[in-house]
Amino acid sequence: MQKRLVLDQEQIGIIIQRFCHQLIENHHDFENTVLLGLQPRGVVLLDHLAPVLERISGKKIPVGYLDATFHRDDFRRRDFPLKANETKIDFLVEGKSVILVDDVLYKGRSVRAAMDAMIAFGRPQKVELMVLVDRKLTRDYPIMPDYYGIRVNTLESQYVVVEWESQGQEKDAVWITEKVKN
Amino acid sequence: MSQLSSRHLLGIKNLSATDIQLILDTAENFKEVINRPIKKVPSLRDITIANVFFENSTRTRLSFELAEKRLSADVINFSSSNSSVKKGETLVDTVNNILSMKVDMVVMRHSSPGAPHFLARNVKANIVNAGDGTHEHPTQALLDAFSIREKLGTLEGKRVAIIGDILHSRVALSNIFCLQKMGAEVMVCGPITLLPKHIESLGVKVELDIKKALQWCDVANVLRIQLERQQIKYFPSLREYSLYYGINKKLLNQLDKEIVIMHPGPINRGVELSSDVADSEHSIILEQVQNGVAVRMAVLYLLAAVKN
Numbered sequence: 321m322q323k324r325l326v327l328d329q330e331q332i333g334i335i336i337q338r339f340c341h342q343l344i345e346n347h348h349d350f351e352n353t354v355l356l357g358l359q360p361r362g363v364v365l366l367d368h369l370a371p372v373l374e375r376i377s378g379k380k381i382p383v384g385y386l387d388a389t390f391h392r393d394d395f396r397r398r399d400f401p402l403k404a405n406e407t408k409i410d411f412l413v414e415g416k417s418v419i420l421v422d423d424v425l426y427k428g429r430s431v432r433a434a435m436d437a438m439i440a441f442g443r444p445q446k447v448e449l450m451v452l453v454d455r456k457l458t459r460d461y462p463i464m465p466d467y468y469g470i471r472v473n474t475l476e477s478q479y480v481v482v483e484w485e486s487q488g489q490e491k492d493a494v495w496i497t498e499k500v501k502n
Numbered sequence: 503m504s505q506l507s508s509r510h511l512l513g514i515k516n517l518s519a520t521d522i523q524l525i526l527d528t529a530e531n532f533k534e535v536i537n538r539p540i541k542k543v544p545s546l547r548d549i550t551i552a553n554v555f556f557e558n559s560t561r562t563r564l565s566f567e568l569a570e571k572r573l574s575a576d577v578i579n580f581s582s583s584n585s586s587v588k589k590g591e592t593l594v595d596t597v598n599n600i601l602s603m604k605v606d607m608v609v610m611r612h613s614s615p616g617a618p619h620f621l622a623r624n625v626k627a628n629i630v631n632a633g634d635g636t637h638e639h640p641t642q643a644l645l646d647a648f649s650i651r652e653k654l655g656t657l658e659g660k661r662v663a664i665i666g667d668i669l670h671s672r673v674a675l676s677n678i679f680c681l682q683k684m685g686a687e688v689m690v691c692g693p694i695t696l697l698p699k700h701i702e703s704l705g706v707k708v709e710l711d712i713k714k715a716l717q718w719c720d721v722a723n724v725l726r727i728q729l730e731r732q733q734i735k736y737f738p739s740l741r742e743y744s745l746y747y748g749i750n751k752k753l754l755n756q757l758d759k760e761i762v763i764m765h766p767g768p769i770n771r772g773v774e775l776s777s778d779v780a781d782s783e784h785s786i787i788l789e790q791v792q793n794g795v796a797v798r799m800a801v802l803y804l805l806a807a808v809k810n
Contacts, residue, residue, distance in 0.1 A: 390543035396806060412539065436544070441538065
């Protein structure tokens with residue numbers, strides 16, 4: 321199987337640092353800002369980002385996990401239902417600036433579902449999207465990231481795989497692979 | 503990814519341990535949903551569910567209806583007392599007439615054991631058994647299992663005593679299947695006249711002395727005396743039943759441990775449970791009711807997802 325490395329551990333580290341500085345630039349003291357990681361994989365990125373952000377900003381920043389499984393538009397259209405994950409949000413997002421964090425932006429459908437799911441926790445003042453990898457020209461919905469790590473050109477026949485050392489992989493890395501044809 | 507092995511929920515008997523595990527895990531997610539500020543998710547949008555109740559029910563019907571509405575399904579309700587069943591229509595005809603109005607799922611309660619199985623063979627929709635006579639009541643067993651797991655962390659190796667009218671209880675049978683599949687030990691306890699013959703062939707312990715049963719168990723699931731199903735006298739009087747099998751604070755205080763008290767409702771206060779027990783911190787009766795909605799949401803969600 322063809323496999324191409326797009327980001328290595330060092331580059332991912334630099335991107336996370338950059339994300340933190342961009343967030344501080346736009347959100348100042350984080351008085352009114354919360355971060356929501358999208359289950360399942362956006363949460364991993366958020367878990368990497370949050371401690372760095374807290375160290376650099378010196379502030380405790382509210383973070384939560386958001387699962388959009390029950391809000392997806394492909395229920396009963398997939399071969400198998402997606403398994404739901406934990407939603408853990410100990411605050412209301414009413415009037416807050418929310419930053420949604422995910423690993424890969426592809427069709428934009430997960431983000432649409434996530435915004436739908438988020439509304440159950442209040443009406444946010446502003447919503448931003450942060451993704452590690454933005455797949456260009458593959459969108460089904462008019463959704464663009466406010467912060468992205470890298471923008472890649474990919475085909476429908478390809479996967480973007482994000483691996484994390486903390487998840488049992490060898491190193492943090494982003495790969496582009498070919499889908500296996502049946 | 504995982505899905506249920508059947509497109510109907512007819513009973514616990516034909517579910518696998520993996521199925522039960524999947525339902526309980528999914529119910530956990532839905533329990534979080536129903537505790538949100540906004541308790542509704544759009545999962546079953548565009549799915550129509552008919553609640554067909556040929557037998558009276560308050561709690562189960564409300565619980566199903568709420569679960570359906572929380573999942574954004576369209577709901578129609580039908581009860582036999584004011585329907586064409588009185589005019590002689592057959593079960594299959596009644597249900598097929600409902601289905602021809604583009605209904606996707608049928609939740610049915612019926613007084614005849616096996617009625618939902620019969621329906622599943624003869625109509626196209628997904629069937630959920632909401633209680634068939636004295637046979638099974640699968641969603642009650644699932645919510646009981648969920649409540650025990652939530653309270654004690656696991657079902658594996660836990661001891662559950664089912665106490666009271668086992669003979670007329672569909673809750674008892676479904677509970678026995680469900681608990682055993684999840685690795686719990688089960689005991690039934692009640693007056694000998696209210697225990698089915700050969701019940702021990704299901705692999706449950708049988709105990710006639712309530713004190714011994716309570717001493718043995720971690721959880722006591724106390725059943726209602728179903729007077730409406732008893733055509734003959736199974737015990738001399740309710741007072742005598744309460745004296746020998748009623749659970750009160752005094753009885754619990756005699757134990758050298760704390761046990762969890764459950765009841766599927768409705769409670770006959772002062773008969774099988776005294777008020778000081780029903781309202782005590784040992785009782786998880788009201789949690790059971792809340793969990794009922796989450797478990798039913800999980801069942802409907804997972805059944806809707808099964809591909810034909």
